[in-house]
Amino acid sequence: MSVRKPHTKSRYGCDNCRKRRVKCDETGPPCTNCILRGLDGCTFSRVPPARLLANTRRANPEDPVSPSKERFKSAAVLENISPSTSNSPSSGTVDPLELMHKFSTETYRSLCVSESEIHVWQMIVPRLALDYRYLMNGILALASLHIATTLEAPPKALVYIDTGLRYHNQSFTPFRTAIANIAPQNCDAIFAQSVITIAISIALPQLTATRNTSPKMTENIITVFELLQGVKKILSVGQLWINLELFSQGEFWKGISTKLDADTETAFNQLTILNDKVVGKVDASQYCINQEVISHLRHCFMKFGHSADPAPVLAWLAAVNKNFVNSLQCRQPFSLLVLMYWGVLLGELDGSHWWARNSGRALVSELLDELGTMDPLWEDCQLWVRRKMSL
16 A cells, blocks of 8 residues: 655745745745745735734744744755754854845955956855755855854854854765766856855864864865866866856956066076976976976966956966875975965965955965975075065
């Protein structure tokens, strides 16, 4: 005998939700779906008996769901996203609508390269997130971390940090799955999420620095490298699929750059000479890879000199060779030194982008400690880094 499946659809949803065949929370009018999607004409043709007595539904007294969780359930587009809690006694739950408001009014600006991208990050990407949960989780994670940086009271800030971590963790696995299955339908969402993931990964170590389990900057950046190896398929396989044009309107993509100052030019020459002497004699393949990586990093420094925006800083992360990433994972000293040079470029965003605050300095400090004292040629490269970062 077959068992009938329990009914899960909304019986008395609004007409808009019924036409779109999505679950309605049956509140309003307007319902939460219509509010979040900006739909007009939210009407209810089917009126349940409860609506004749009240305009809102009362929770069942025997329902074990807490009021805070019920508040999260009211956002239909964000259902199934676990609310964040903290072990702090003063903690509470963070409403995802508060986070979406933060993103759409302030946080999105920290991802823009130019005025032409404001509409993309403020309007198009959040709407795209309605169809891709990992992107929605990424948006909420970044906004929560942004709020945490504005709070001086540690207990309250920890609530938002924990919430950001929770959403970030929820986005990671489905994002990896999406990267492995890039298609015209999802490439825009993957592209947007890759930028958000980079910002989160750069911001997290500084926000969680007080905890013993907090990740180090070097570990986080290597994780970003690994993740972006998959995203690079968008640029090679699906370039024609991308509609968002993220970063494409910025000065970085134009054929204009600024000459390096004499000190920085000398530092890159020293790095090239070190690659010749240290790597070229023992590993010809790695030597060529390093040459390419150094050349592109130098180009990013020149582009940043012309246009001080995140594009040339983040572009290097997505462009490096997979074998170079492997050498970083193996903690090869020369590769760590090259990453240290990039840390100087990351440090240039300090003060202009909240998610990069102190991150360049933290990365360089970690790498200096790991490399330690070396021969004079290595020391000359490190001295330039110390001067640039005022260490």
